[in-house]
């Protein structure tokens with residue numbers, strides 16, 4: 001996946017003429033702050049230069065995470081819209097039966113006309129939403145509001161959006177503190193990416209309630225794919241299920257989470273599998289995934305690096321893999337056009353492929369299940385071959 005061309009170019013132009021050594025220094029300081037000071041309601045970015053460097057260094061990854069999560073969410077709220085769509089193939093997210101009869105995505109609509117991006121930063125989630133909605137026929141332009149506390153972020157976010165006149169016309173920016181301000185209205189889609197983990201745990205409960213209160217259709221929350229990020233997602237899952245929200249993705253069920261902090265189901269399943277395969281083949285025993293002793297639910301997306309990004313991160317490879325955790329809920333009034341069809345199971349780990357067979361670790365309504373799909377399973381095997389961690393899977 002790549003950032004939209006307009007955004008990529010705008011970021012590069014914005015930093016033109018700046019000394020790479022200075023940018024790297026700022027980037028290192030931002031990384032240090034996020035590592036050591038997150039979760040304390042602190043101000044992580046406050047100067048213009050910091051906001052610019054944040055945009056160059058982090059926007060590709062957070063854009064990728066939100067864009068991937070949105071694809072999975074839209075698949076669950078509008079399953080027939082996505083199968084067979086060119087966009088979907090492009091993102092390489094499909095893992096559905098190939099014989100599902102469905103029309104291409106254009107000509108399909110999605111009931112999202114208004115969007116709130118809360119803690120919008122430099123606008124990564126908004127760019128991702130705008131791109132995802134572009135795959136649908138919209139009868140009227142979507143109205144997006146980016147709510148952000150830091151003036152420097154709002155300025156850079158607004159400037160970058162000017163690179164896409166359509167987006168710029170759809171989006172407005174508002175000064176907003178999630179801890180103290182009220183949201184002025186509700187939106188069909190509320191997104192908050194990489195924000196709630198910055199709050200203290202005591203402030204988070206009220207913030208989650210505020211986001212849900214503002215949601216008329218879908219609420220999507222994306223957090224880093226770390227143990228801490230997943231703990232935030234688990235907390236949100238528990239709170240919103242208790243509030244009666246309908247869970248959309250990634251979970252195939254709304255029962256207790258088998259990987260939530262404190263649960264050891266995945267670890268037990270991994271250890272049992274390891275013991276089993278150690279006996280069977282040494283090749284599988286060498287798989288580092290089987291060494292897991294501690295686990296959390298997260299997915300990953302691969303985003304292309306620009307030359308500038310490689311330079312700022314001292315990276316060799318032309319891509320980065322961003323790990324993220326997410327959760328999406330829906331509020332479905334009786335006459336709503338929204339319908340949910342949750343994944344029947346979700347691929348939790350990288351599929352392990354050996355000759356003629358694929359081992360999958362799946363989250364299912366019955367908990368974590370390990371399954372082996374063999375060549376003789378025909379179509380199921382073909383689908384398993386295309387599967388990635390995070391995909392839905394029917395078997």
Ligand SMILES: C[S@@+](CC[C@H](N)C(=O)[O-])C[C@H]1O[C@@H](n2cnc3c(N)ncnc32)[C@H](O)[C@@H]1O
Nearest residue numbers: 062119120121124149150177178179193194195
């Ligand atoms: C890590 S950045 C993520 C930005 C963007 N959502 C993304 O995915 O790239 C976190 C953003 O949340 C904002 N933020 C943190 N606490 C906030 C609060 N209490 N109210 C509003 N915004 C807040 C920060 O200013 C920052 O721009």
